[in-house]
Amino acid sequence: MQANKKQIGLHAQDMEANIGLVSAHVTGRLNGLVAQIKIRQVYKNWSDDNVECVYTFPLGWQSVLLGMRVELNGKSMTGTC
Helix, strand or coil, rough: CCCCCCCEEECCCCCCCCCEEEEEEEEEEEEEEEEEEEEEEEEECCCCCCCCCCECCCCCCCCCCCCEEECCCCCHHHHHH
């Protein structure tokens, strides 16, 4: 991979891990000059092993991250900013 190109999404530390994006859904609402966007991505680990992953995504200039929710094996975890 070239140094100036960054990967976005879910990435396993183990490059041989059997994970992948299953689906993606984007919804949004525009209120004047402010857009509120929700992104739902579903990833699957097809292996029987636990996988350590990093999730990265770009934010546009002057964007604000309001929160994040992750569901793992039916357990929901919510973060706020």
